[in-house]
Amino acid sequence: MQQLTQKLGSGDMIIQDVPYPQLGKGMIIVKNHYSIISAGTEGSTVVAARKSLIGKAKERPQQVKQVVETLKKQGPIQTYRAVMKKLDAYSPLGYSCAGEVIEVGDGVTEFEVGDKVACAGVGYANHAEIVSVPTNLCVKLDENANLKDAAYNTLGAISMQGVRQADMRVGESCVVIGLGLLGQLAALILRASGVTVIGVDVSEAAVKQAVDHSVVDLGLTRDASGIEEQIQQATQGYGADAVIIAAATSSLDPINFAGAIARKKGKVVVLGAVPTGFDRDPFWYRKELELKMACSYGPGRYDLNYEEKGIDYPLPYVRWTEKRNMEAFQRLIATKKIDINYLTTHEFDFENAKSAFDLVVSKTEPFTGIALKYNIDKTVSKAKISTSESSKPGKINVSFIGAGSYAQGNLLPNIPETNDIGRIGVLTNTGTTSKRVAEKFKFQFCATQEEDVLDEKTNTVFVATRHDSHGPYVLKSLEAKKHVFVEKPLCLLESELNAIIAMQSSVNRAVMVGFNRRFSPLTETLKKAIGNNPMTMIYRINAGAIPGDNWIQDLEIGGGRVLGEVCHFIDYLTFLNGSQPIKVSATALPDANQLNDTLNILIQFENGSSGVVAYYANGSKSMAKEYVEVFSAGLSATLNDFKELKIYGKGKPKKTKIFNQNKGQKEMVKAFVDGLLKDGNAPIPFSDIVAVTKASFKVLESVKRGGQQVEI
Known part of the structure; x- marks a missing residue:
């Protein structure tokens, strides 16, 4: 298409x-x-x-x-x-x-x-x-x-929401500042509601159009002589009951002009893109004016549950949602109440x-x-679109399902360009992303259908979609007998984990999760220094706050921050001590939204090691994000934000510092590809991935139990 x-x-x-x-x-x-x-x-x-x-x-x-x-x-x-x-x-x-x-x-x-x-x-x-x-x-x-x-439809709903915010009654007066599309639509809706409408614009042509089509009762250019007096006259000397600003400008004139022409205790609704730094005197303060914003199409806008999940607000409590605004606008057109x-x-x-x-x-x-x-007679195909003829099949033939910001910044650029690796197909939610990624990174095609990237041409699938689809895509890829690299987390449900374990055992294909930090060069140095003795570890993450309405915080889509991100740090401690977690206990700092994103996690490992993951969303952004301390057999080490490593033993501490932060993404992708080329295995043991994923689930269980220790 x-x-x-x-x-x-x-x-x-x-x-x-x-x-x-x-x-x-x-x-x-x-x-x-x-x-x-x-x-x-x-x-x-x-x-x-x-x-x-x-x-x-x-x-x-x-x-x-x-x-x-x-x-x-x-x-x-x-x-x-x-x-x-x-x-x-x-x-x-x-x-x-x-x-x-x-x-x-x-x-x-x-x-x-x-x-x-x-x-x-x-x-x-x-x-x-x-x-x-x-x-x-x-x-x-x-x-x-x-x-x-x-x-x-959209423009009508936006204008409708501006009118609703003005909350007009039959016989009242409203000035609409700005007679572009939104302004004229708002004026039409107001007039259909029995409101006297005065339109103002800097453009004489826009005013003339509104007057010629009976959109306004009075049309004035902004520079009209005595404009404030004319508006006073048209409103029986009271001033406008409401003013809707539908203009787009960086000037303060619309907001100050609205203050001048509104009646005392009147309302000013900002529908367009204008600054609101109005002059306090003489109008806004003395008239006690009310300033209201109109949020796009109406209630439901920017709400993931409403727009993406389709969960409606109950009509008795939210009469006019964005969808109901659209329906009302379409009824006005259908019944010819507005033309x-x-x-x-x-x-x-x-x-x-x-x-x-x-x-x-x-x-x-x-x-x-x-x-x-549009040409509605044109036939539209779901066939894949060829994007590059330069990529030839190799021993490892890669396709991507999902290719968002992380994949484009950290996975795709790091796939080695060798004859051993063929770049086959790209499938994402949006066709524009699929097309651009396939072109830029020289994949053979971009696709619409899953079967196009899961056919016999592909033997390795990278999954980089939203978290809720990780488990299903891993299962589909394994069912198609593909090796799988999936961005963390592996899945969001224990039932999905059990199905993945069974399927991986059945088809014997590599499954790799993007736990990149264990591949960082500084991690490699640290691991060699501390050896394999039982150890105590602290991993502090200054994670920063993410709003509760972000998809990551949504338990169904993102899994929350424990499943979506804390798994990284559990894996890191698992790698450092060389054994798997067996028990966890966790307590979360109470918060109004019950996000459980500021918490302390204590983990016990098979070899006797213990570790603390201190994941904090309530800190300052100016502080470094990640900090690790390790203590083992007379050695201590600190790793600061994957830029500086200090190892303390006998004598002077050994310090390694790099200019650019390196969390190991490039090394991780190379290790994955090299493992497949060598023996078909992933560089992270699948048993580690399973144990870390189970531990992440048990962290949430422990939080629910008030910090009680839970066996994995």
Whole structure:
């Protein structure tokens, strides 16, 4: 299928063939008929992408700060990879479309193949022939719905949420500042609700369009003579009951102007992208004005449970969710209570989408809404897409399932480029990522279907997906008789672990988990120094906080931080002392969200060694993240953030310091490949991987038991 993409680095915009999107649980596949270009949101993205690196940096100071922090902690190589991954990626565009359902995922009951639908969401409702969208970001339409108008779905819901935040009553007055797409849609909704609407814009053409189509009761340019007095006159001398700011500007004028024209105790709703540093006097303070933000489409936005899992908010308690806002907007169109046909000032065939965006950037002629029309008669294939002919089959033939930030920064660049290794296929959730990764790292193809990367051409699979899919993909790969490298954790469920143990024993293929720290050069030096005597160990991790609504903290998707990350450190201590964990006890610091991400874990090992994993999410970011202490047979050692190792024995301490942090990712990938080439075995014994995974499960059990010791 074809999709419109842009590279952030160069600004290059192309329509390209990418793999057909994945159909996940609770999702539907839609063949687009129309999608709408948002001149504000998408236009600013395109303009930024076409700027120089210095121009990009000026627009994104926060991201520049993150780059500097990464440089300090991880060194230039990892920083360069992280930056280039962003700049070279194919970024999808679009977030509002309408079309026809052509496939329905598991668990979907409200949609059927053939339904007409309108869709929303960045990363979902793209400018593409085919899109995959969660059900809570889709609404069903009438069979005879005008799909061009329906494609304004996202923009309509955003405007609807702004109106809801204003909380207007029949007969009240509202000033809409900014008469672009969002402003005009908000004005239409307000007028349909019996509200007197005054529209203001810096553009005379925008005001004229609103007046000509009866969108506003009064239209004024911002520089109109006596504008404040005119608004007072139009509101019977009270001032506006509410002001909705739908403009996009860095100027403080909209927020201060809103203060001047609102009535006492009035409301100001920020719908657009404007600063809110208003002047306290003379208006905001004396009028006791209320400032409200409108969060995108409405309640549910940015909530993983709502948008990705499809868990709805109960209507009696949350009357208007983002989906119900979309449905209300579509009813206004269907019942002709609002007419938005005039908003589409330009229509382009999808094949000419680049010309449409050139118009947005250049502004060579007036425009409001720009629709992209798709060829709905075109047949779309699920066949894999060839990306490189240079990679030839070898002894080890690798395919990737999942290829996100970590894989692109630490796994893919470290696969040795030798004739022994063939690079076969790439499969990810998004076709744009699959295509870019396959091209950049010279894989033969990118794919849509699992069977394409699990066929006889591949004998080794790298799994680098979200945590909840690790176990299932490891099982599928083993069933297909492939060697498997899986990013940590191995799985999230004990039932999955038992199934993996049985399958690995049956097919006798290597299973490797990405426990990279045991492969660090400084770890190798430390291991040689301390030998194999029983030892005591402390591993302190200044992990930093991750919000409770992040997918990593979600127990179903990410497994939480114990299963998702603490397993790393249990493995490290297992490797250092040379024996497996047999007992654990753990206590967590109470926290409001019950995240269990600040905890002390005491581990006993088979050979009598003991270790403490002190995993803390409540510390300062300015402190080094990882610190290890080891004590054994008269020797002591400290390892600081995988950059400095000190070994204390007789005489002066031996100190080894490296310039760049090295956590062993490159060495890990090489060891895995070398092991397969040598004898078909992974460098980490499978029994260690099983023991560490079991220990991670038992940590959570011990926390639930109030720190009681649990046998593994």
